[in-house]
Amino acid sequence: MSQKEGNYATEQRGRIRQNIIDAIAETMDLYGATHSSGQLYGIMFFEDRPMTLDEMKIRMNMSKSNMSYAVRSLVESQMVKKLEEKQERKELYAAEVDFFLAFQNFFTLKLQREINVMTESISKALPELTELILDQHISDQERNLALQDLYKLRHGQTYYEWLQQFVNALKRGEYFKDFSSPIDC
Amino acid sequence: MSQKEGNYATEQRGRIRQNIIDAIAETMDLYGATHSSGQLYGIMFFEDRPMTLDEMKIRMNMSKSNMSYAVRSLVESQMVKKLEEKQERKELYAAEVDFFLAFQNFFTLKLQREINVMTESISKALPELTELILDQHISDQERNLALQDLYKLRHGQTYYEWLQQFVNALKRGEYFKDFSSPIDC
DNA sequence: ATTAGTGTACAATATTTTTTGTACGGAATG
DNA sequence: CATTCCGTACAAAAAATATTGTACACTAAT
Known part of the structure; x- marks a missing residue:
């Protein structure tokens, strides 16, 4: 029994x-x-x-x-x-049994990868787009379209600057302040 | 030409x-x-x-x-x-062309879904585990194993309470404070 | 009401991803 | 140094997922 x-x-x-x-x-x-x-x-x-x-x-x-x-x-x-x-x-x-650490590790890594991929591709695109806009041969219409794209990429750039700061803060554990993680180090 | x-x-x-x-x-x-x-x-x-x-x-x-x-x-x-x-x-x-809003929407939604799935399943498991631990028929060894699981779930519960606060703050736009989103509303 | 045309459910197909089996390089053991 | 045995690369097989075509319900116009 x-x-x-x-x-x-x-x-x-x-x-x-x-x-x-x-x-x-x-x-x-x-x-x-x-x-x-x-x-x-x-x-x-x-x-x-x-x-x-x-x-x-x-x-x-x-x-x-x-x-x-x-x-x-x-x-x-x-x-x-x-x-x-x-x-x-x-x-x-x-x-990793500490969920706080798992969260920190996982998102730090994923978001950083996103930042790297996107900032690299935006950094490549911006000068090309600028070049195109400065080209004297293109029509006003084309120039305006290119300018619109440029603004979008600038917005992206601003966003990824913010996201980098967000990731840095996450790395430093800023967002865990109130709740203490089991492993405090 | x-x-x-x-x-x-x-x-x-x-x-x-x-x-x-x-x-x-x-x-x-x-x-x-x-x-x-x-x-x-x-x-x-x-x-x-x-x-x-x-x-x-x-x-x-x-x-x-x-x-x-x-x-x-x-x-x-x-x-x-x-x-x-x-x-x-x-x-x-x-x-949604505003990356800040896209981030907010996307992660709010995903993390909330995670919270719901996990808290529901933890809430179901905790009383069952408690029941098992209080059962007078089980061996000390079994009780200790169940206790270990209980501690893990309690840790999970604490984590998801934190994550809920995190999501709430994200919803309120707390993390965007420094950087203003193109659409301020 | 009738008609025209949009969006979607669903089954069939195509593609991608996951899983397995096998073979092999290399590290630990004697 | 020889031997054993672990972990992984790689190709083949299996499973899951994405995509298409078709049919149909439903909305909007006539």
């Missing part, structure tokens, strides 16, 4: 966990993560010790190859950290 | 625009938008007047059916607004 009850508890805890894991996966889907990555993060979130690829493979019931791929994407978005030490030759991975 | 020069200008402007549009699409890819939606938003961003489905179809060289689908996803994420009035029976859509 004690055995039976033990199983009940384990199963019940498994069900409760799975609901949360599904919610996490659904949530991560929103930001472009694959469903598998989301599930994997959910599993690692509840696991209190670092995991190896083989463990993930078993828990996710998927190929090791795919786990390698999934965990890499999580490491890249800094939702998971690769540990320095190994366990019997196997590399160890641990989820 | 003036004709020829005019074509040059139009084509050059088209090339410059296309680079920016590609960058926008790449950027929106990061947040889970489809590539087509990203391209479509880019086109609409540069277009200064509202567009109809047929115009989109031509500009994107895609089926009207698909444009209907793509524009709906943009309207849902509030990157594009459906106008009240029609033009010769056709519905009109206009891009």
Whole structure:
């Protein structure tokens, strides 16, 4: 009977966990993560010790190859950290369990990538557009159209300057002031 | 010759625009938008007047059916607004050209959805977990495992309370204080 | 009312993305 | 130094997603 009850508890805890894991996966889907990555993060979130690829493979019931791929994407978005030490030759991975840090890491990275892509392309476009506007051969109509585009890009530039400041503040933890993160450092 | 020069200008402007549009699409890819939606938003961003489905179809060289689908996803994420009035029976859509507002709309919506999904699932899980912990039949080991999960969920709850405040502040435009948005209202 | 024409649902198709299996380079072990 | 075994690259297969075509409901004009 004690055995039976033990199983009940384990199963019940498994069900409760799975609901949360599904919610996490659904949530991560929103930001472009694959469903598998989301599930994997959910599993690692509840696991209190670092995991190896083989463990993930078993828990996710998927190929090791795919786990390698999934965990890499999580490491890249800094939702998971690769540990320095190994366990019997196997590399160890641990989820970032502090949601505040996960938020900070994830959005800092994504927004910074956006800023880089957009500012680079705007920086290239602005002189080209200016050149076009200054060209004496083009018609007034063409010049006006080009000018409209120029204003749009200038607006974009202003926006990305703001976004850079926003990201910097996020990096510094400004927005977490009121709520203290479990890990204060 | 003036004709020829005019074509040059139009084509050059088209090339410059296309680079920016590609960058926008790449950027929106990061947040889970489809590539087509990203391209479509880019086109609409540069277009200064509202567009109809047929115009989109031509500009994107895609089926009207698909444009209907793509524009709906943009309207849902509030990157594009459906106008009240029609033009010769056709519905009109206009891009949100203010990047500050687009940011505000987009993230307010996505983060709020995340908050709703997660808080609902955490709210369901907490009493179940508490029930399990209070169960007199389970072993100490099981109880401790359930307790660990409980702490994780409580941490999640704290995080989502913070995130809700963050979203509220974003809605109120707190983070735009220093930079004034083109449309101040 | 009748007609014309728009937007969308839905099934079929095309394309992209994810997943797997396998093979191999390279690091840890003896 | 040889051997074992881990992690990943890569091609093939499977699954998911995006796109199209068609049909139809519904709105707007006649």
